[in-house]
Amino acid sequence: MSPQLIAGAVALVVVAWLAACAEAGIARVSSFRADEAVRSGRRGSAKLAQVAADPTRYLNVALLVRVACEMAAAALVTYACLQEFAETWHALAVAIGVMVLVSYVAVGVSPRTIGRQHPLNTATAASYVLLPLARIMGPIPPLLILIGNALTPGKGFRRGPFASEAELRAMVDLAEKESLIEDEERRMVHSVFELGDTLVREVMVPRTDLVAIERFKTIRQALTLALRSGFSRIPVTGESEDDIVGMVYLKDLARRTHINRDSESELVSTAMRPATFVPDTKNAGDLLREMQQERNHVAVVIDEYGGTAGIVTIEDILEEIVGEITDEYDRELPPVEELADGCYRVTARLDIGDLGELFGFDEFDDEDVETVGGLLAKQLGRVPIAGASATVPLPDARELRLTAESAAGRRNRIMTVLVEPVTEGSGAHAEPDAEKAEENG
Numbered sequence: 001m002s003p004q005l006i007a008g009a010v011a012l013v014v015v016a017w018l019a020a021c022a023e024a025g026i027a028r029v030s031s032f033r034a035d036e037a038v039r040s041g042r043r044g045s046a047k048l049a050q051v052a053a054d055p056t057r058y059l060n061v062a063l064l065v066r067v068a069c070e071m072a073a074a075a076l077v078t079y080a081c082l083q084e085f086a087e088t089w090h091a092l093a094v095a096i097g098v099m100v101l102v103s104y105v106a107v108g109v110s111p112r113t114i115g116r117q118h119p120l121n122t123a124t125a126a127s128y129v130l131l132p133l134a135r136i137m138g139p140i141p142p143l144l145i146l147i148g149n150a151l152t153p154g155k156g157f158r159r160g161p162f163a164s165e166a167e168l169r170a171m172v173d174l175a176e177k178e179s180l181i182e183d184e185e186r187r188m189v190h191s192v193f194e195l196g197d198t199l200v201r202e203v204m205v206p207r208t209d210l211v212a213i214e215r216f217k218t219i220r221q222a223l224t225l226a227l228r229s230g231f232s233r234i235p236v237t238g239e240s241e242d243d244i245v246g247m248v249y250l251k252d253l254a255r256r257t258h259i260n261r262d263s264e265s266e267l268v269s270t271a272m273r274p275a276t277f278v279p280d281t282k283n284a285g286d287l288l289r290e291m292q293q294e295r296n297h298v299a300v301v302i303d304e305y306g307g308t309a310g311i312v313t314i315e316d317i318l319e320e321i322v323g324e325i326t327d328e329y330d331r332e333l334p335p336v337e338e339l340a341d342g343c344y345r346v347t348a349r350l351d352i353g354d355l356g357e358l359f360g361f362d363e364f365d366d367e368d369v370e371t372v373g374g375l376l377a378k379q380l381g382r383v384p385i386a387g388a389s390a391t392v393p394l395p396d397a398r399e400l401r402l403t404a405e406s407a408a409g410r411r412n413r414i415m416t417v418l419v420e421p422v423t424e425g426s427g428a429h430a431e432p433d434a435e436k437a438e439e440n441g
Helices: 003-028 031-039 045-053 055-084 088-117 119-137 140-150 165-177 183-195 219-229 250-259 261-265 284-294 314-322 352-358 372-380
Strands: 233-237 244-249 277-279 298-302 308-313 336-338 344-347 389-393 399-408 413-421
Touching (some): 003 119, 031 119, 088 119, 165 183, 183 284, 183 314, 244 250, 244 298, 372 389, 372 413
Antiparallel strands (some): 233 244, 344 413, 399 413
């Protein structure tokens, strides 16, 4: 076996090793990290900044060098084996085995590991070679990529490989593991991606939770309702709750009553603004951009039948990205509060699956309702009021007693529900005979 051929193959593998190391290092160095290196006065940072400014070009140069060296080394090893072995298939088998092992270990695993562990050092060292090499090669790498993309199904040509959303998510997760970003920042970035797949109906305030006022009420009544409920924007209804004819703003009400006290007796319809209507299937990200452009903070959500499904605000959409937003006047109720004797106080909007987990059932579910408040309403056959109670069977033949504890808002919406297991001999719980009261002013 010719020593010159083996020496040439080894030299080519070393160059391919360096090119693979440069690929891994450049891929991990962003323009921001390169600018930080320039500000810190790091040696070679100016060249590194040039590479980081156009990473696709230099990654393709390194890729071309690596592939060319691997192919040339394989050809030399194959030629050397053909001289050494009498049988051609013996020579080919040995050459393939050697090059697969060398390419996997020396070009595939080892350099990429080093490049990822020391990205700044490897990328800086590679910039000394790649910058002049890119000038020498000129249009050759982009031309080869153009030819490759022409053979690839799809529209148009690309300058190089593009990262998918899944790869970007993985990069964010990796950055969090390496303590480059905080966990909350990682969640926020993921939430931005998820917002593009979120529909308005998933973030809206449902109609059952709305505080609204009829158009024939007075400005004084609307101002009182706004101050009592804490909402600064209130829907104005016409003939029914599905007929929202506008929105009234607390600032408008306060301004009119401050200028003219006699305006308190005027109808609220004279102070309302036109409402913006959107379908419940609209993309939440698109709606956020539209609301920013139109300087509108609230929209009425319409379902497929033309009825009012709820309202959505900019705050509701932003909470999908940054998490729950609360202010000095928001009172946050714990979703579950454990009491004595195996009882729990839960919020009416708690998922019934979470309720089942409290009593050891992973598959506790109901096809008709999703929340504890909805489960209580289903068992009662009507909207629950404070003090209303009903029993719910569990999968193991036990029963739970659900009791509505407190109501809030203009529609007396139940806020919390007391959940307690029914013991033998306790008997049926008598529900108080009361009717739902609705405040008129």
